[in-house]
Amino acid sequence: MASVGQSLPHDSATGHVTGAARYIDDLPRLDRELYVDFAGSPVAAGRIRSIDLTAARAVPGVVCLLTYDHLGGPNHFGPIIPDEAFLAEEEVVYVGQPIVVIAAETPAAALRARQLIVVDIEERKPVLSIDDALAAKSFIGPERRMMTPGAESDADFEAAFRSAPHTLAGRFVSGGQEQFYFETQAALSIPGEGGDVRVISSTQNTTETQAVVAEALGLGMHQVVCECQRMGGGFGGKETQSAIPAVMTALVVKQTGRPARLVLRRGDDMRITGKRHPYQTDYRVAFAADGRLIAAQMAYYSNGGAFADLSTSVMERTMLHADNAYHVPMLRVTGQVCRTNLPPNTAFRGFGGPQGVAVIESLLEDIAQVVGRDPFDVRRLNLYRDGDPARSVTHYGQIVRDHVLDETFDRLAASSNYRHRVNAVTEFNTTSITHVRGIALTAIKFGISFTTKFLNQANALVNVYTDGTVQVSTGGTEMGQGLYTKIQQLVADEFGLPPSRVRMMATSTEKSNNTSPTAASAGTDLNGAAALVACGQIIERMRDYAAGLFASTERGLVAAPEHVVIDDGAVWDDRDPSHRIEFGEFCAMARRERVDLGARGFYATPGVDYNRETGCGNPFFYYTTGAAIAEVTIDRFTGELTFDRADVLMDIGRSINPGVDRGQVIGGFIQGVGWVTNEELRYNDAGHLLSTGPTTYKIPNVTDLPRVLNVDFIDNPKHQKNVRQSKAVGEPPLMLGICAWMAAKNALQSLAGDKRVELAIPATGEELLTRMTALVGQAVPDAVGTSQISGRR
Amino acid sequence: MRNSLVFYVNGDRHEVRGEAAGRTLSDYLRGGCGSPTAERLVGTKIACAEGDCGACTVLVGKTAPSGDRLDYQTIDACIAFIYQLDRRHVVTVEGLQEDSRLAPAQQAMVDCHGSQCGFCTPGFVMALQGLVEESDDRGPLADETLRLGLSGNLCRCTGYSQILDAGKRLDPARVDSVAKQYDPAPMLADFAALGDGPVRVNPRDTHQLNGHATAAPPVEVFLPSTLPELVEFRADNPDAKLVSGATDVGVQFNHGKLAPVAVISTTGVAELQHLEVVDEELVIGAAVPWSRVEAFAKHELPAYHAILTRFGSPQVRHAGTLVGNLANASPIADSIPFHYVAGSTLELASVGGRRDVPIEDFYLGYKQLDLRPDEVIIAVRTPLPAENVQLRLYKVSKRRDMDISTVTTAFWLELEGDLCAGARLAAGGVGPTVVRLPRAEEALIGRPLTLEAMRVAGRIAREEITPISDVRGGADYRLQLVENLFAKCWHEVRGNGILTGSSG
Numbered sequence A: 001m002a003s004v005g006q007s008l009p010h011d012s013a014t015g016h017v018t019g020a021a022r023y024i025d026d027l028p029r030l031d032r033e034l035y036v037d038f039a040g041s042p043v044a045a046g047r048i049r050s051i052d053l054t055a056a057r058a059v060p061g062v063v064c065l066l067t068y069d070h071l072g073g074p075n076h077f078g079p080i081i082p083d084e085a086f087l088a089e090e091e092v093v094y095v096g097q098p099i100v101v102i103a104a105e106t107p108a109a110a111l112r113a114r115q116l117i118v119v120d121i122e123e124r125k126p127v128l129s130i131d132d133a134l135a136a137k138s139f140i141g142p143e144r145r146m147m148t149p150g151a152e153s154d155a156d157f158e159a160a161f162r163s164a165p166h167t168l169a170g171r172f173v174s175g176g177q178e179q180f181y182f183e184t185q186a187a188l189s190i191p192g193e194g195g196d197v198r199v200i201s202s203t204q205n206t207t208e209t210q211a212v213v214a215e216a217l218g219l220g221m222h223q224v225v226c227e228c229q230r231m232g233g234g235f236g237g238k239e240t241q242s243a244i245p246a247v248m249t250a251l252v253v254k255q256t257g258r259p260a261r262l263v264l265r266r267g268d269d270m271r272i273t274g275k276r277h278p279y280q281t282d283y284r285v286a287f288a289a290d291g292r293l294i295a296a297q298m299a300y301y302s303n304g305g306a307f308a309d310l311s312t313s314v315m316e317r318t319m320l321h322a323d324n325a326y327h328v329p330m331l332r333v334t335g336q337v338c339r340t341n342l343p344p345n346t347a348f349r350g351f352g353g354p355q356g357v358a359v360i361e362s363l364l365e366d367i368a369q370v371v372g373r374d375p376f377d378v379r380r381l382n383l384y385r386d387g388d389p390a391r392s393v394t395h396y397g398q399i400v401r402d403h404v405l406d407e408t409f410d411r412l413a414a415s416s417n418y419r420h421r422v423n424a425v426t427e428f429n430t431t432s433i434t435h436v437r438g439i440a441l442t443a444i445k446f447g448i449s450f451t452t453k454f455l456n457q458a459n460a461l462v463n464v465y466t467d468g469t470v471q472v473s474t475g476g477t478e479m480g481q482g483l484y485t486k487i488q489q490l491v492a493d494e495f496g497l498p499p500s501r502v503r504m505m506a507t508s509t510e511k512s513n514n515t516s517p518t519a520a521s522a523g524t525d526l527n528g529a530a531a532l533v534a535c536g537q538i539i540e541r542m543r544d545y546a547a548g549l550f551a552s553t554e555r556g557l558v559a560a561p562e563h564v565v566i567d568d569g570a571v572w573d574d575r576d577p578s579h580r581i582e583f584g585e586f587c588a589m590a591r592r593e594r595v596d597l598g599a600r601g602f603y604a605t606p607g608v609d610y611n612r613e614t615g616c617g618n619p620f621f622y623y624t625t626g627a628a629i630a631e632v633t634i635d636r637f638t639g640e641l642t643f644d645r646a647d648v649l650m651d652i653g654r655s656i657n658p659g660v661d662r663g664q665v666i667g668g669f670i671q672g673v674g675w676v677t678n679e680e681l682r683y684n685d686a687g688h689l690l691s692t693g694p695t696t697y698k699i700p701n702v703t704d705l706p707r708v709l710n711v712d713f714i715d716n717p718k719h720q721k722n723v724r725q726s727k728a729v730g731e732p733p734l735m736l737g738i739c740a741w742m743a744a745k746n747a748l749q750s751l752a753g754d755k756r757v758e759l760a761i762p763a764t765g766e767e768l769l770t771r772m773t774a775l776v777g778q779a780v781p782d783a784v785g786t787s788q789i790s791g792r793r
Numbered sequence B: 001m002r003n004s005l006v007f008y009v010n011g012d013r014h015e016v017r018g019e020a021a022g023r024t025l026s027d028y029l030r031g032g033c034g035s036p037t038a039e040r041l042v043g044t045k046i047a048c049a050e051g052d053c054g055a056c057t058v059l060v061g062k063t064a065p066s067g068d069r070l071d072y073q074t075i076d077a078c079i080a081f082i083y084q085l086d087r088r089h090v091v092t093v094e095g096l097q098e099d100s101r102l103a104p105a106q107q108a109m110v111d112c113h114g115s116q117c118g119f120c121t122p123g124f125v126m127a128l129q130g131l132v133e134e135s136d137d138r139g140p141l142a143d144e145t146l147r148l149g150l151s152g153n154l155c156r157c158t159g160y161s162q163i164l165d166a167g168k169r170l171d172p173a174r175v176d177s178v179a180k181q182y183d184p185a186p187m188l189a190d191f192a193a194l195g196d197g198p199v200r201v202n203p204r205d206t207h208q209l210n211g212h213a214t215a216a217p218p219v220e221v222f223l224p225s226t227l228p229e230l231v232e233f234r235a236d237n238p239d240a241k242l243v244s245g246a247t248d249v250g251v252q253f254n255h256g257k258l259a260p261v262a263v264i265s266t267t268g269v270a271e272l273q274h275l276e277v278v279d280e281e282l283v284i285g286a287a288v289p290w291s292r293v294e295a296f297a298k299h300e301l302p303a304y305h306a307i308l309t310r311f312g313s314p315q316v317r318h319a320g321t322l323v324g325n326l327a328n329a330s331p332i333a334d335s336i337p338f339h340y341v342a343g344s345t346l347e348l349a350s351v352g353g354r355r356d357v358p359i360e361d362f363y364l365g366y367k368q369l370d371l372r373p374d375e376v377i378i379a380v381r382t383p384l385p386a387e388n389v390q391l392r393l394y395k396v397s398k399r400r401d402m403d404i405s406t407v408t409t410a411f412w413l414e415l416e417g418d419l420c421a422g423a424r425l426a427a428g429g430v431g432p433t434v435v436r437l438p439r440a441e442e443a444l445i446g447r448p449l450t451l452e453a454m455r456v457a458g459r460i461a462r463e464e465i466t467p468i469s470d471v472r473g474g475a476d477y478r479l480q481l482v483e484n485l486f487a488k489c490w491h492e493v494r495g496n497g498i499l500t501g502s503s504g
């Protein structure tokens, strides 16, 4: 039976539930292994006057203390712009920025040394917010622009605004978000022969880790192996910043010749690693009396932190998602990354998409209010229309095709009983004086592919053994998303084997070189496709060999590879099905006949081509789409929000593993809900993060799940692309979490009458109560009927 | 006097003294249980080391009151100390499997896609098993039971839905208690043989004599078994840290804010286990864990119960105590406002005798207590509200569950018809200690309890407090909350605005 399409458990599920699955901190201690720690900057900005290591060096058990001058290579890193000092030299630019790497025999000694390191710093006033950065003109990279062909002329664009029946303008604010992977950043580095280093890293990016370690140590990439069996979560946070413990431990290996391990404490991890970018967007929009969009302009500013990291790329994706699922006839977007004194912000599931999507979704809600229509209808009216040339081209020139957005909206409205519930919510709000309810739909159209073209490649190694079992390794890393399981299924089906005979091996630069990060939701698309290419090569050789085996003059069968069937754990010729050779036996025979049963597959996504300079082209192979409806209840006295119900409907193509994909959808959705509700990063005026652990940083709890949560998938026969016609699913559902925020906004709108509701992301209880109080003077009316609010309805 | 700690891990006997006695349980397990050759039990994960994620959840069995079995409950191993585990049985995720067959909770998680990255998974498996252990009727686990029961475990990957599915698939009637897997009889016999007497581990004098002085000496541990022993240890060791459930102490220890040279663990003191109503007063002994109070309050004090279901997490409530909460003296401790308005009395004891302190006199300033170094709190006495008292307690926190409050308030309103004959109000999170709101009370007493009266009182209360802005919320928000809670209270007293479920 084909395993693709089956809900097989995660390939490590048994290891997960028994505790046998190993993460970096669980790996056995090695002989003479050292504990690594670090001392970071106590301030957000300043100049180092001196570093005094005397007292730290005297701590018994301390083996070495390393500063930037111990690096073997240049101290300039960065995946896009090499502006990042790995260990601070003269300037410190964010709180906690590593200055000294410590290695010791015990964690206690390392910690003691850390406390005794004295760094004398001439403090400067830090640039912390986007506004600070704008005032100081502190930027990373140039401002980027993108606009609809036809919106280039200022005169036409302004004319569109002048002649439009309605316009709105304002500023939209969204906060950052901590990835909060459960396993913190971690690495174990082991010395090899001749100065080589093996780095076992919790990373989404084995190749980058290899490259950065090689550079930092002044080694060739051929002297460094990076390996990752699994991560305890990544969410983008381990795309570049997993390099921190990798380089620190590798540096200790180089210095001492001893194995070294670093598992960041939660507080350190939260303090020093980058997060989702806070954004500020200045927008204006022009629209018709029916709510149809005419023109829009968005100026996005992101808080990039102190170094470039992936910020420019993140901004690009924001700009490419300014439209979301809606056709904007004239759209102009600009994007500017701001340089501030926060840790370098980085990838987080959605990669800039959420910050773009939230703005236009919020605008559509406002537009509906202005024109007096149901927001659902206004959104549906503005959807990209498949096959309609006038309504299917994005502002960057790609055609949005083969989608089922209309159908998704209609089915969701029906299955969620939307119209009826809108009435019920209105009814509730006219009678309740203690609570207010809201209901809203938001959509997603998420572009799949790396917008940096060259990253859309992958390679895989498939080895078939003489007992008919198979090992597969690819450049894709496993962080819980089920990549290994899906590839296992794909490969098992190629050879007609039960998945138990296919084993996924740890991702390693030794097996897959020059790989892309496991990111952009494209892990299975790229690595699965590469694995299939490898399988195809082996199968072709097997067929050729088998054709000769089954050829028989007696039975009148000429050698015909096209008649060879490899399935059900056996090999046969379909003209003579009774003569079957068990797959393992066949493999052993093939080897004896010197048939190569291993192959490396390479895949490059066809057709993606995007010009960053002009802002035009086809950055995406296809889009994953969906929509969700949320209903929430807000306590008018406290701002506390209860998530009553969510209905999620997505087009994820033909699912390779519906159980895994369902998990991705719900997990992503709830992560998005966290971003827009309670996940709040608070800093003090000096740039110190205050929310440095789960005690103060509140990711969703099980009790925050909507009471009713319906998740379903919609068929899309038009989608014929991609590996087994599946679609990427990792990131898109996160942006559907915005519906919870929109429902809160909708609730506030029912209190606001004709006023516009301003609401920031995240809509914490504090944000909601503050906005409600501002809207209605005192948050709560005295009694039904006598209040200013119900009076206005 | 016994000078070692004895406990079991997955059925194996451990006898411990020295440095290991002062370690956290998770460190001990993950570090190879103090032995270089033992398996490192790394299935117990650490994701926060502050009790706030549940990745380190394990089951701990302690002798039931009947003495003939072990009752198992979940705790967070990262904030539990080895010295708290004397005569207990710890079961970790590695110990759940029998003959390499997955336990039902494990199988259900596999079948329902309950794990993604897998890092939180052992904790969830243990929490599910814990719910089975605690289920009285062994019926299927209801949605609400599961949600509240798993609220001490966070997961960043799954969005929980498939974990709930796993919980629903579990049929407690067909799941064996760990007591079936690990015969309690020999452990109980061992515990009985060890006796109920006090334990003292790592006495400081011998260590100094042995010349251990160079390295920091291991923590000295006192486990008194009776009140006289407790107060005597306390008097002799004023530098020792009293430890009850360690849910505050453990966090402070992990954050490097506390490194006691000696500890006195009160858990085994028989006289501190009382939980009963005596003369219209609820008496809660110092060693009674929150989970017992919670169960008790369900019928006796529903308003208090409602707050307790949101106090910490199930794991925290299995360990933590009221007295620990009061002595830790956080201005946002959830229990304090209630005990202020109820007029509770703290019973203190020392070798010199006992004294009672009204709770409001107990707090002298931020984390400043009327508690002498030789004294311990032994119990809290709380008058129960009469029929005509409307008791309303509010906890406002960013996240509903497993969160520290931003603001807490307590309303104790004595009604005579429409008249407010008495009012006692308290608020927390609005200053260095929990405070009463005397002027707001005054504004209510002797007047009809109208919404307008409550609004006026709310505005007055606003003037009586001086909250600060911190990580949990701004000062303005706190002021607004306190004001608004007066109106909310009025509506609830009148039966308005108590929602059940959604419109969907």
Ligand SMILES: Cc1cc2nc3c(=O)[nH]c(=O)nc-3n(C[C@H](O)[C@H](O)[C@H](O)COP(=O)(O)OP(=O)(O)OC[C@H]3O[C@@H](n4cnc5c(N)ncnc54)[C@H](O)[C@@H]3O)c2cc1C
Pocket (backbone or CB within 6 Å): B050, B051, B052, B079, B241, B242, B243, B244, B245, B246, B247, B248, B249, B250, B251, B266, B286, B310, B311, B312, B313, B316, B319, B320, B321, B322, B323, B324, B325, B326, B327, B328, B332, B333, B334, B335, B375, B376, B377, B378, B402, B403, B404, B405
């Ligand atoms: C994840 C998590 C969530 C939490 N959530 C909440 C919450 O929602 N609301 C809340 O209010 N608190 C919360 N807390 C804090 C803590 O759980 C409570 O304060 C708890 O009641 C403390 O009790 P304990 O027995 O664990 O105290 P311990 O940690 O053992 O001790 C606390 C203090 O009390 C002292 N002490 C203990 N016993 C005595 C005694 N007999 N006499 C004198 N002093 C004594 C100790 O020396 C120590 O200073 C949370 C903690 C954690 C880790």
Ligand code: FES
Pocket (backbone or CB within 6 Å): B045, B046, B047, B048, B049, B050, B051, B052, B053, B054, B055, B056, B057, B076, B077, B078, B079
């Ligand atoms: S590790 Fe998070 S609760 Fe123990």
Ligand code: FES
Pocket (backbone or CB within 6 Å): A182, A232, A233, A480, B114, B115, B116, B117, B118, B119, B120, B121, B154, B155, B156, B157, B158
């Ligand atoms: S499965 Fe990753 S944190 Fe729960």
